[in-house]
Amino acid sequence: MRKENSNLILKNTKDKNLSIQFNLDGFSFSIQDTLSKKDMYFSAYTFPETQATPENLLLKIKDIFKNDTHLQQDFSNVAVIHQNNLSTLVPNEYFNEDKLSSYLNLNIKTLATDFITFDEINTIDTKNVYIPYVNINNYLFNNFGEFNYKHHSSVLIDKLIQQNKSDTKTMYVHVSKTTFDIVVLENKKLLLYNSFTYTSNEDFLYYILFVAEQLKLDTNEFPLYLLGDIILNSRLYKITYKYIKNLYFLESKNPIFKELNLETHTNFILLGE
Known part of the structure; x- marks a missing residue:
């Protein structure tokens, strides 16, 4: 298991928030000062292979909690972000809380035993309906008591x-190890959100070009910002640049990156600002 973290040693006081x-x-977390809201500590664990089930993921998380003393402290507030592709967006005007499973069944197969919930995304008057990892929520509740949780796409979109700040159509691609999210915005309005699984560089490029075609985006003109697990010298970047000319990284101004051996466009959901 690969680990990246900042070097600051934190005092065990309750004036801290944990995300x-x-x-x-993988698993990552950041610790913020309660008053300043500044990130004081960050750590990211990358598993050598994708976990097959939420049960296997929980075993990994338990091991991390057992060995990482930063997670054994007291916190004023705990926020949890579930990252998976078990979600769908529903505009408020069409939303009915009694039909959560029917929304998801349009895109994924759900079971009668699945717990389904939703986030409010007020910036776009939309609900994000999703399946959280209940077993991990239960474990975290036993560690911290009550906490707030959201789906990663809710945080990403918001x-x-x-x-x-652009008034033109702009694509954002949030890259993870085996999945990626595409967000297309225009004038702070959401034109498209979707999540994809990929196993090759060609898969990655295909979905980007497919979305561009569907929205009639000119690959020589529209800006595409990359964030997450992708670097300049990667084959993933190079194959994308062959077809998308206005290709950039979405750099974070978070000061904590000065202490991290990480690119500033990574870990956007926890550290992006």
């Missing part, structure tokens, strides 16, 4: 809308 993010490929 946790996890998926089947942050991008708040940061976006």
